[in-house]
Amino acid sequence: MIKMMKVFKIVSLLALVFSVQVQAQKIIKHKIKSGESIYGLALKYDLTEKEIYAVNPKTKGALLQLGQVVNIPNKKYKEKSKPSKKTLLASKVSDKDNGKKETLVENKFIKHTVTAKETLYSIAKKYGVTMEVLCEMNPELKTSNLKKGAVLKIPNQEIVKEQSNQQSVENEEKVVVKDTFSNELIHTVAPKETLFRISKQYGVSVEDIKKWNPEIDKELPIGYALKIKKTTVQGNENTSEDSVVTEDIPAGNLSKAEFLIEKAFRFLGTRYRRGGDTGAGFDCSGLMFHTFKNINMFLPRSSHEMANIGVKIDKAHAQKGDLIFFATFGGRRVSHVGMITEVLDDEIKFIHSATNSGVIVSSTKEPYYVRTFVQINRVISQ
Numbered sequence: 001m002i003k004m005m006k007v008f009k010i011v012s013l014l015a016l017v018f019s020v021q022v023q024a025q026k027i028i029k030h031k032i033k034s035g036e037s038i039y040g041l042a043l044k045y046d047l048t049e050k051e052i053y054a055v056n057p058k059t060k061g062a063l064l065q066l067g068q069v070v071n072i073p074n075k076k077y078k079e080k081s082k083p084s085k086k087t088l089l090a091s092k093v094s095d096k097d098n099g100k101k102e103t104l105v106e107n108k109f110i111k112h113t114v115t116a117k118e119t120l121y122s123i124a125k126k127y128g129v130t131m132e133v134l135c136e137m138n139p140e141l142k143t144s145n146l147k148k149g150a151v152l153k154i155p156n157q158e159i160v161k162e163q164s165n166q167q168s169v170e171n172e173e174k175v176v177v178k179d180t181f182s183n184e185l186i187h188t189v190a191p192k193e194t195l196f197r198i199s200k201q202y203g204v205s206v207e208d209i210k211k212w213n214p215e216i217d218k219e220l221p222i223g224y225a226l227k228i229k230k231t232t233v234q235g236n237e238n239t240s241e242d243s244v245v246t247e248d249i250p251a252g253n254l255s256k257a258e259f260l261i262e263k264a265f266r267f268l269g270t271r272y273r274r275g276g277d278t279g280a281g282f283d284c285s286g287l288m289f290h291t292f293k294n295i296n297m298f299l300p301r302s303s304h305e306m307a308n309i310g311v312k313i314d315k316a317h318a319q320k321g322d323l324i325f326f327a328t329f330g331g332r333r334v335s336h337v338g339m340i341t342e343v344l345d346d347e348i349k350f351i352h353s354a355t356n357s358g359v360i361v362s363s364t365k366e367p368y369y370v371r372t373f374v375q376i377n378r379v380i381s382q
Contacts (some may be wrong), residue, residue: 029072267287269378
């Protein structure tokens with residue numbers, strides 16, 4: 001008996017030492033899962049993207065691979081038990097409706113306890129964030145339904161506004177110089193700019209910019225003078241092989257898009273079911289068919305047929321509510337469809353029903369969808 005007690009004490013001591021060592025590590029090894037991005041990791045670990053890139057320089061501008069190990073600076077190691085006063089805010093918000101909910105603002109996050117009848121859409125609206133951001137910060141939402149009593153992490157808007165202001169200052173540093181002696185504009189590359197973002201600014205394609213600037217490679221140096229053709233900026237030249245629409249969705253249609261996204265998000269975690277178009281299970285086209293019925297729009301019942309509905313949109317002009325198509329069986333024949341929920345600088349997120357995962361949110365940065373992407377269609381009518 002005495003020997004067993006000694007063994008128990010030794011094992012407990014070893015476990016305690018191991019726990020302390022892990023907490024004391026400067027770097028956390030994180031293995032990439034489906035749908036994760038550097039932005040999502042920054043939110044999850046209470047860091048900035050810059051801090052993560054500093055210890056993973058090769059990931060900047062590269063696609064994250066499933067199973068890839070990314071180094072994460074351990075913030076607990078730096079701050080231990082004394083967080084910075086500038087980044088630590090504490091407040092309590094009472095819910096007038098039921099008097100039970102409280103939120104705690106700490107660093108960049110607010111903790112929100114889900115109550116009965118709340119939806120992802122209503123929570124996102126309450127805190128002024130998007131449903132996609134909620135899913136990034138709470139990965140379990142991508143594969144399961146919202147449950148009463150669940151505790152969600154919400155971005156602290158004070159911190160977000162501060163970061164947005166810093167980004168605005170950086171954007172103001174961009175300089176565009178008109179060359180009156182040629183048919184070109186000169187765009188000076190600012191920090192964090194990408195070819196994709198610049199192409200959207202001038203309404204041209206990334207391929208056009210590369211054609212006009214053959215000397216540039218994958219890396220886009222800060223301060224580099226990019227040539228942009230004036231005629232294309234003014235819309236007098238069409239370099240695309242296909243005729244595509246580049247106008248923004250009217251405000252009324254954006255409202256419809258938000259409504260449809262909220263409806264689709266209610267089925268996150270629902271299982272995949274071949275031929276299914278109800279809450280009991282969906283295939284990819286079934287989810288779109290069911291969702292768009294909410295605005296009295298009846299889409300065809302296959303992804304291949306859906307690809308012929310609406311107007312084909314250039315990827316640079318994709319917006320929420322557009323349908324995105326993939327050829328998952330090889331070739332160029334459409335065999336999978338989803339609905340766009342968020343458009344970032346060089347990434348598009350979409351909700352769909354995947355064969356192995358059911359209803360989830362995925363990203364065009366995932367290698368599988370990079371390889372199988374076909375087109376984007378705008379189907380919401382005015």
